[in-house]
Amino acid sequence: MSATSAATPPRERTTGVAGGPGGPRRRGSTLLRHLAVVAVAGLLLVGVSYAVEPFRNFQLATVAAYLCATAGLTVLTGLNGQLSLGHGALMATGAYTVALCQNAFYDRGVTGGLLLLVSLAAAVVATVAVGAVVGVAAARLRGPYLAGVTLAVAVVVPALTVTFDGVFNGEQGLSVPVEPPPLALGVYFPYERWQLWIAGAATLLALLLLANLVRSRYGRTFRAVRDDEVAARLAGIHVARTQVLAFVVSAATAGLGGALLAVLAQSVSPGAFGLTLSLFLLMAVVIGGLGRLTGAVWGAVMLVALPDLSHSVTEQLTLPAAAAQRLEGNLPLAIFGITLVVVMLAAPGGVQGLLSRFGRALLARWRVGRS
């Protein structure tokens, strides 16, 4: 061990703090490395889609949709330091765009497997536009004022769908017609598996791009602006432009996540994108591990697992129907809130922070055992 470390050139020496928040330096192509991870994840996902029952496929697809949003939010809040209470509304923007596009295609009798791609792309574009407007406002604001503006967005956007009910059909919302799986996959191909494939592919693409960006100088710039705006400006960084960029990137992924949710549910209504969703997203990202894409995965899993869990819990209890319904509705929020407090007190790095600390400890022990 000592012989190898003496052989490494002096530049490779480190003081033991491995990499820091940016992770250790890595050699080779960023793209190839990330593509390899995505390919493995994709293969795993296909395998799992055959191994589990349709309902689990649907749940996993929902996790993927939420993951788009949490991954974007963790980049914005964790890496760039901008708090957003409005990501639920950005998801709604994507969801309604995809609904309007799909309906427009179907009303005109245009069909084809690639139309969904067009609609999803349109959802991202629309959310980028909304995100740019909110982002420009956000770049001028700090702390509680930023929270206030994004909160307003979270409240206003769902309300708009009721105000303009000619287009958005009010509280009822819109249905989202989606094509069945292509016949080439066989007549008995489960629809839920197809949903997981669509959501999984879109999310893996979004994660690939996010991971590339976080690794690039833009990721570093995001973090520099978060840590010290004055020093960032003196280092040649246009702070406001960087903040708008982070907001737009984050909005794009939130829009894609919302669009995927709409495609999965085959419907969209304002109730699904209320303020609670925005709060849930933020809590999920913090509990998962703020600023880490892997943390966003844990957060997205929790977003789907918790309501499911609270459903099973209330089923176990023998309660009057009304009380059971109320409990089921509020239990996830309560569990999330308590978990958040516990995580903040016990492990500010979130689930992912705990896991990587655990992993490092194991690795260190393994190395000691070998030498």
Place this chain on the structure above:
Amino acid sequence: MEEGLALHHIGVRFGGLTALDDVSLRVPPGRVVGVIGPNGAGKTTLFNVICGFVAPESGSIALDGRPLRPRPHRLTRLGVARTLQGTGLFAGLTVLENVMTGASHTARAGFLPALLGLPRSDRDEARLRRDALDVLDQLGIAAHADAAPGTLPFAVRQRVALARALAARPRLLLLDEPAGGLGAEDIAELAELIRQLPHRDPDPCAVLLVEHHMDLVMSVCDELVVLDFGRVIAAGTPDEVRDDPAVTDAYLGAAVDEAAA
């Protein structure tokens, strides 16, 4: 053409308070110029004017004979870098990343290559990393490249801040109280380092230094400007300034006031 930085008759007022009054000074290439003065004399305001954080009410700034309308994020492009009081390091970035950030204006790869993870973006990063490691090497702190700034002793952090500024390859370096919080030995090393800056082989840079520590200022500066209540009360070589009665007055007067209070 007047080379280097030149400030002509700069005036700054904050409400009724005159922070700078008719301040002129020059930092020619190859020189170390110091700005000293009692607390509240306007030294940091002067830096903030040069960096564009504070807009002067009157007067003009010129860099290499061209009028300069400074904006903070454009400075490194113009060849001016500044360190901050304290260290102003990015706590969530490693030492190496901190220094790479200092050279942000030299990054060429755009948003799309970064998003797609193209080799162009990787090459750009590799070059920034090499350059940053070179600077860390020159300052003798390459061993700390992967450390988080918060884990390092203050003297090393101070050096990282200097490395970040030098990574921009400035022609003019503004140092804001670089000796603050350092011990005598560290100050001696810092003095040696500052003296070399104008004579480095690639990238020589002039220095404008704001500092309280008199020994450091007297030992490294070619010229001194003394501010008091926003006005230049003396200017010249360290020896000239030391013997100037106006300077002793300003400093001793302040001391007497403090003792009386």
